[in-house]
Amino acid sequence: MNRPPTVKLSAIEKDVVAEIRALRASPGSGPLSALVGSPARLVHHIILAYHGNVRLRFSTLRKELGIEMRTLERMFIAEYRKTMTQFQVEVRLAFAQHLLSIFPATKISAVGALLGYNRVQDFNRFFKKHMHQSPSEWGRKERDRIAREINQALRD
Secondary structure (H helix, E strand, O other), rough: OOOOOOOOOOOHHHHHHHHHHHOOOOOOOOOOOHHHHOOOHHHHHHHHHHOOOOOOHHHHHHHHOOOOOOHHHHHHHHHHOOOOOOOHHHHHHHHHHHHHOOOOOOOOHHHHHHHOOHHHHHHHHHHHHHHHOOOOHHHHHEEEEEEEEHHHHHOO
């Protein structure tokens, strides 16, 4: 009998699976216990907690939750009015923008690594696709804007 090849879980997916199993093992206790009964809310929480990390695959979540992908996607759309992928991209971009806007400037490679990209070029491509400028260019402009606002507030 041939078995399908086993997909190797990323470190983040291993953490998420452990978190889901821990939530199931202690029902009714803690602020996150309500998430166990709502797969869409649980996935929402996980995407936020892991900053939309690119290494977090929904197929892994779906398997651990024991639900079909299409059903999970429908539940998520009904609850949040967007797909899981759309939300994951939004969260990833927001976290990247936050890191790129702080003083001193965060290295682009560090931001990409935190979001699960093995290569800085892949992160650059993702960011530029959605923001229409490179991460370094966006970060420089944002830090300049913040500095101007601070200087203006100090003058007032």
